[in-house]
Amino acid sequence: MRLQTDMKAVVLGVLATGPRHGYAIAKEVREQSGGMLKLGEGQLYPTLYHLEEQGWVVAEWENEDSDQPRRIYRITEDGLAELAVRAERWHQFTESVAKLMPAPVSKPQGGNA
Amino acid sequence: MSITRYLEELRIALTGRMPDSTIDSRLKEIKAHLKMSMQEHAQSSFEREAELQAISEMGDAKVIAAQLVRQHRGYGTASARKLSGWTTLIVCLGVLCPFLAVQMTVLNPNWASHIHPLWEVGSVIGIGAFGVQVWRTRRWLAGPVSVWMCLNLFVVTLISLVFATFTLNSADTKQMHTAAIRGQAALEPEREAVASWRRGNPPLDRGPVPISSESQSWLPLSPFPISSQESAGALLQAMPTASAKSAWTQYGALYAQDVAKRNGELWSEAHSATEPATLSNGRIALNTVVLTSQMSSVVFAELLAWNGLFLFLAKGSDRMRNRRFRRSVSAS
Known part of the structure; x- marks a missing residue:
């Protein structure tokens, strides 16, 4: 079974907790999901540029003249509104699926008596 | 492979496909x-290994470049209808040309033999153009292309059927029809002879009916159940005028296309009566709708299958390139 993850909502969700650069977003997604979600770099930047085009995030360079410049992304008001809509839709979806799923079966503890 | 070399490859892949300022950014x-990725990896491994690991995680430069270009051109967000514009035009032309060619056979019956190759070439070009656009955009484009194809087919089928109906009711066709029935009746002994010969009886002792060179051009497309070239030659001789032969050829060409499936019913209807049938507007409309929906469903299913195949191949190609890239990086 494969669930289609809304990566735009995931990125907006990460940015809702605070401004970050691309690498930090990818790292946050990986760590927060316990390694379940991997936002590939090839997917991350096109997603971020798309969010920027839509006006849902704004980006600005930090330490641009240093040898380690960073492009920091911040969520906008429109981005927060979009996130709310997407989050609502996602929760409705997962709740509907959860109702149809049986409770997880707990594995019996192994070991010799 | 170093970060500098990787970025150079990426720049080469992006040059000319987006503005230089965007590439720099x-x-x-x-x-x-x-x-940053390299710094993190360097905490647990050597600097060179960390660099390779960072590059490897990023993936093949050409794949990344293609993704950035797709994003820059709006392929991921633009409507499928907009993205499939020129492809739809080519696919529709690929279908329209053979249909128009069928209508043109009334001017020159010899063109009928070129319709099937034209149809094949049109299909190959159409599917090729569709594949290129799916490959470039990585999108499902079968929907909008099919909608335009349906409209296209509807108009073309309507024109074909109206054209055929007028020809069917023309004086030439009536003349030809009478001649055809006369010819068919005259050919009954020939048919019997051929059937008997096929059953293993020796052929009748009589000379073959001469076949004119003209009959060769329309013979393979003839809508009538002619069992031998001799019969066809005799039938052609029974026809009264050149224009009737021309009209006949046109019907043959229509049969050669699948369009003629419906017209075939009309033909057999006309053929079984002593006078050609007069088609009502309602009958034409019904035939048009039925034929268009039949062909549209086939076209939609075909485009859907091609779209799925091209998407599968495109995504598979990206995955393979990334895998090969990671293998080569880890080997170095």
């Missing part, structure tokens, strides 16, 4: 990303 950000 994208490369600067990717470079920053690679350096």
Whole structure:
């Protein structure tokens, strides 16, 4: 079974907790999901540029003249509104699926008596 | 492979496909990303290994470049209808040309033999153009292309059927029809002879009916159940005028296309009566709708299958390139 993850909502969700650069977003997604979600770099930047085009995030360079410049992304008001809509839709979806799923079966503890 | 070399490859792949200022900005950000990734990996491994690991995680430069270009051109967000514009035009022309060619056979019956190759070439060009656009955009485009194809088919079928109906009711066709019935009746002994010969009885002792060179051009497309060339030759001789032969050829060409499936019913209807049938407007409309929906469903299913195949191949190609790239990086 494969669930289609809304990566735009995931990125907006990460940015809702605070401004970050691309690498930090990818790292946050990986760590927060316990390694379940991997936002590939090839997917991350096109997603971020798309969010920027839509006006849902704004980006600005930090330490641009240093040898380690960073492009920091911040969520906008429109981005927060979009996130709310997407989050609502996602929760409705997962709740509907959860109702149809049986409770997880707990594995019996192994070991010799 | 180093970060500098990787960024150079990326720049080469992006040059000419987006503005230079955008390329600079994208490369600067990717470079920053690679350096941060490298620093993190360097905590647990050597600097060179960390660099390779960072590059490997990023993936093949050409794949990344293609993704950035797709994003820059709006392929991921633009409507499928907009993206499939020129492809739809080519696919529709590929279908329209053979249909128009069928209508043109009334001017020159010899063109009928070129319709099937024209149809094949049109299909190959149409599917090729569709495949290129699916490959470039990585999108499902079968929907909008099918909608335009349905409209296209509807108009073309309507024109074909109206054209055929007028020809069917023309004085030439009536003349031809009478001649055809006369010819068919005259050919009954020939048919019997051929059937008997096929059953293993020796052929009748009589000379073959001469076949004119003209009959060769329309013979393979004839809508009538002619069992031998001799019969066809005799039938052609029974026809009264050149224009009737021309009209006949046109029907043959229509049969050669699948369009003639419906017209075939009309033909057999006309053929079984002593006078050609007069078609009502309602009958034409019904035939048009039925034929268009039949062909549209086939076209939609075909485009859907091609779209799925091209998407599968495109995504598979990206995955393979990334895998090969990671293998080569880890080997170095």
